[in-house]
Amino acid sequence: MPELPEVETIRRDLEKRILSKSITSLLIHDQRILHGCKPASFKAKCLGQIVAGVSRRGKAVIISFQSQTHLIVQLMMTGQLIYLDDHQQNKIDKHTKLTFLFHDNSCLNYNDQRLFGRLTLVNNLEELKFLKMIGPEPFQPEFNPAAMKATFKSRKAPIKSLLMNQNFVAGIGNIYASEILFDSRINPRRLSFTLKNSEIESLHRSTVKILKEAIQYRGTSMRNYLDSSGAKGEFINRIKVYGRENEACLICRTRVVKIVQSGRSTFYCKRCQK
DNA sequence: AGGTCGACCTGGCAGC
């Protein structure tokens, strides 16, 4: 799924586009996308709602309505939220699962090739288990070297796995975990508790730096990711290791290697990352 | 408790 920078890009754009709009119609093209909620009930709860805010927590977009109801959109691997000014121009394909129509004739499609995504309606954000468990946002003061150090002390998992653990820090996925570790010159296989203070500080700096830069470039389009206008993210041009197996390290020219950790691909430079 | 693995789905691509 889109990771933090992609979701934040979507959030910022949607905030400009759908704030204060009311939902006048809802088209459910594929009801498999609704987990644990019947189409009729989902529709009834959405109709007439007025968008009061668009926020983000980790990799989830939270669309809040004036009625205090919240729509949580977890895009997972292939979910997309595509906005269009004029729904008459709307192009629905086999991956379009839902279309929200607004009072001004604009619309918002939820597309999802692999159907992993989730749309959940709640009256209270506290109801959601994943929001209770999730760790601090990387840009919040709660995420800092001292707190990281305290967590690392007792953790035996490789640092790459911990970076991707949403309960440790929110929003980092497979692409940015590799990029952050390359930027901080830390080997992804290193066990968390073995990191020195200077390395933890470096990791913290790189996390903030890479994620901010990726937001600035509107995210990374590896395969499926598109922003809410249907455009690709430009950070793909600044990716240094992810997906670059056997290509030269941009620092030392050594070949980038690919390994598998916890079932996910990791890319790194054996020479630069100690 | 913490860590890892498989399942959930569809589609693109390489190799035969």
Next chain:
DNA sequence: TGCTGCCAGGTCGACC
């Protein structure tokens, strides 16, 4: 061309 197997940005529950 068409088949097979593998891989893909995430998360959860089951298991060790």
